[in-house]
Amino acid sequence: LQQLKKSRLLPAAEEITTAAAEEITTAASEEITTAASEEIKTAAAEEITTAAAEEIMTAASEEITTAASEEITTAAAEEITTAAAEEITTAASEEITTAASEEIKTAAAEEIMTAASEEITTAASEEITTAAAEE
Numbered sequence: 001l002q003q004l005k006k007s008r009l010l011p012a013a014e015e016i017t018t019a020a021a022e023e024i025t026t027a028a029s030e031e032i033t034t035a036a037s038e039e040i041k042t043a044a045a046e047e048i049t050t051a052a053a054e055e056i057m058t059a060a061s062e063e064i065t066t067a068a069s070e071e072i073t074t075a076a077a078e079e080i081t082t083a084a085a086e087e088i089t090t091a092a093s094e095e096i097t098t099a100a101s102e103e104i105k106t107a108a109a110e111e112i113m114t115a116a117s118e119e120i121t122t123a124a125s126e127e128i129t130t131a132a133a134e135e
Helices: 002-134
Strands: none
């Protein structure tokens, strides 16, 4: 009877042990696969996030640099335009002042010459009249 029991129990025990070992191996394999998959997904997500952040920072940096460059160029252009306008205004003002001064000097000189000529003519005329009267 014991022999019969042993002969029946032994294959059943082996069967149960094999099935349990297969279940444990499958469960462990699934656990390892899941953990590895999560690690890979996490690493990939971090990699994508880092790359996206770098792309955003680079684009933002380029945008800021371009805007700053345009601001500097505009300010410099305005500065140059203002300086040029002031130079032109100063030069024109000096030119006008010089021309007016020369006009005034010429007119004054002509006025003086005319007055002097009239004085000389009058004096000469009086001198001639006096001399003629004495004669």
